[in-house]
Amino acid sequence: MRQPEQKLIFELSQDGRIGHALPELDIPEVPVEDILADECIRKEEPGLPEVSELQLMRHYTALSTRNHGVDSGFYPLGSCTMKYNPKINEDVARYPGFAHIHPYQPVEQVQGAMELMYNLQTSLAEITGMDEVTLQPAAGAHGEWTGLMMIRAYHEAKGEAHRNKVIVPDSAHGTNPASATVAGFEAVTVKTDERGLVDLEHLREVTGEDTAALMLTNPNTLGLFEENIEEMARVVHEAGGKLYYDGANSNAILGIARPGDMGFDVVHLNLHKTFTGPHGGGGPGSGPVGVKEDLVPYLPKPLLIKEEDHYTWEYNRPDAIGRVKPYYGNFGINVRAYAYIRTMGAEGLRKVSEYAVLNANYLMRKLEPHFDLPYNRHCMHEFVLSGRSQKKLGVRTLDIAKRLLDFGYHPPTIYFPINVEECMMIEPTETEAKETLDEFAEAMIQIANEVKEEPEKVQEAPFNTVVNRLDETRAARTPILRYEKNM
Ligand SMILES: *Cc1c(COP(=O)(O)O)cnc(C)c1O
Numbered sequence: 137m138r139q140p141e142q143k144l145i146f147e148l149s150q151d152g153r154i155g156h157a158l159p160e161l162d163i164p165e166v167p168v169e170d171i172l173a174d175e176c177i178r179k180e181e182p183g184l185p186e187v188s189e190l191q192l193m194r195h196y197t198a199l200s201t202r203n204h205g206v207d208s209g210f211y212p213l214g215s216c217t218m219k220y221n222p223k224i225n226e227d228v229a230r231y232p233g234f235a236h237i238h239p240y241q242p243v244e245q246v247q248g249a250m251e252l253m254y255n256l257q258t259s260l261a262e263i264t265g266m267d268e269v270t271l272q273p274a275a276g277a278h279g280e281w282t283g284l285m286m287i288r289a290y291h292e293a294k295g296e297a298h299r300n301k302v303i304v305p306d307s308a309h310g311t312n313p314a315s316a317t318v319a320g321f322e323a324v325t326v327k328t329d330e331r332g333l334v335d336l337e338h339l340r341e342v343t344g345e346d347t348a349a350l351m352l353t354n355p356n357t358l359g360l361f362e363e364n365i366e367e368m369a370r371v372v373h374e375a376g377g378k379l380y381y382d383g384a385n386s387n388a389i390l391g392i393a394r395p396g397d398m399g400f401d402v403v404h405l406n407l408h409k410t411f412t413g414p415h416g417g418g419g420p421g422s423g424p425v426g427v428k429e430d431l432v433p434y435l436p437k438p439l440l441i442k443e444e445d446h447y448t449w450e451y452n453r454p455d456a457i458g459r460v461k462p463y464y465g466n467f468g469i470n471v472r473a474y475a476y477i478r479t480m481g482a483e484g485l486r487k488v489s490e491y492a493v494l495n496a497n498y499l500m501r502k503l504e505p506h507f508d509l510p511y512n513r514h515c516m517h518e519f520v521l522s523g524r525s526q527k528k529l530g531v532r533t534l535d536i537a538k539r540l541l542d543f544g545y546h547p548p549t550i551y552f553p554i555n556v557e558e559c560m561m562i563e564p565t566e567t568e569a570k571e572t573l574d575e576f577a578e579a580m581i582q583i584a585n586e587v588k589e590e591p592e593k594v595q596e597a598p599f600n601t602v603v604n605r606l607d608e609t610r611a612a613r614t615p616i617l618r619y620e621k622n623m
Pocket of ligand 1: 276309382383406
């Protein structure tokens with residue numbers, strides 16, 4: 137049954153109903169005209185809703201449950217790691233000593249916060265196998281751009297400013313070619329072979345003396361580990377290019393493999409994915425960037441350094457690419473990530489990846505008999521199915537995603553990566569119980585059966601959400617966010 141539509145708070149309003157109780161005025165009342173100029177005084181009442189306290193409470197409590205989140209249900213969104221954010225991270229981020237400091241406080245007063253940031257930098261350097269880390273970038277794409285600007289500065293310093301091409305596999309995350317373009321490079325696509333990995337022959341063809349870097353998402357967006365990384369690193373390094381590792385989603389490799397050991401020169405991480413920062417509503421995120429020694433001079437300034445037992449900001453960095461963000465990054469997300477790393481420990485982080493990979497493979501094998509599996513290999517933290525058999529019966533992957541809403545699941549990522557027809561990209565994450573995976577698989581299998589037996593049901597879904605199918609473009613481009621009285 138369709139969930140009832142919810143009235144706006146304005147529609148609940150009854151003239152004269154009061155939901156608050158203010159104490160009696162015990163000072164002389166001052167007319168507003170005595171304090172404000174005439175043009176500042178509103179000519180009519182603001183039209184605020186008038187409801188009882190209980191109505192107000194129910195209204196917002198109901199609204200808060202209208203949005204699907206990891207805390208309310210399974211959310212297998214491929215590439216983006218919608219995993220559980222342990223609540224202890226939130227508690228720690230709210231400690232007054234962290235929450236109430238100001239970035240311009242003298243360093244002597246904020247040594248504890250700086251120690252946390254320094255330890256986080258050091259932990260991330262250890263996890264990725266890099267020499268130095270900056271916490272400044274505010275998101276993954278921002279980290280990519282920061283890394284590429286450092287690579288540009290490095291080539292320029294060597295008198296090789298002509299290197300203007302960044303090689304990006306077609307299985308990369310979409311931000312990679314975009315960041316390369318914004319950083320002033322030309323993005324060159326390298327193809328994926330029939331096994332879902334970078335086509336080495338093609339890589340050799342496109343690599344040359346104009347190559348600035350190769351950007352690799354690994355595991356790639358098909359959920360596959362690039363097997364020929366060392367050879368790729370050799371090809372690119374021999375041509376004089378740098379290797380960039382998109383580690384936004386590192387959920388499959390923590391404590392198991394390190395980009396630094398594979399030959400990468402730069403890596404970014406998304407603390408709001410792998411390291412349990414919440415990432416709804418557009419932020420704040422954090423995309424720290426780690427580099428190898430020869431790129432350290434170009435790291436954004438100021439750089440957080442430790443001098444004996446004292447933490448300080450190093451501003452005197454003549455080769456730095458500059459500042460990439462006001463202040464020092466999104467500190468609250470740093471606190472959450474550090475709390476996560478410390479509560480998990482090295483052993484725990486490795487387990488995260490082991491379970492993430494196990495859960496993905498378990499689900500992949502359960503669904504394999506019912507959907508096409510274009511790359512039938514051991515997957516990492518996510519896998520890609522194709523709905524092309526269902527499409528032949530007139531049901532699109534979009535319909536399957538809509539039908540999943542009726543079962544209370546957030547659908548997986550669909551139609552990405554673009555090199556798989558009608559694809560669904562599923563990432564269960566490490567924190568889901570076997571029963572949850574089984575129930576989700578059952579829902580998917582039921583939908584696969586419906587496609588054969590009663591396709592209209594899937595084509596017309598969802599049935600029990602508040603609204604059916606939106607004009608998604610209009611909903612995003614021209615949302616109505618303002619209540620007009622008597623509309
Ligand atoms: C999410 C993601 C990005 C982009 O990160 P943002 O914080 O959204 O800018 C880049 N690469 C990969 C592989 C990702 O999953």
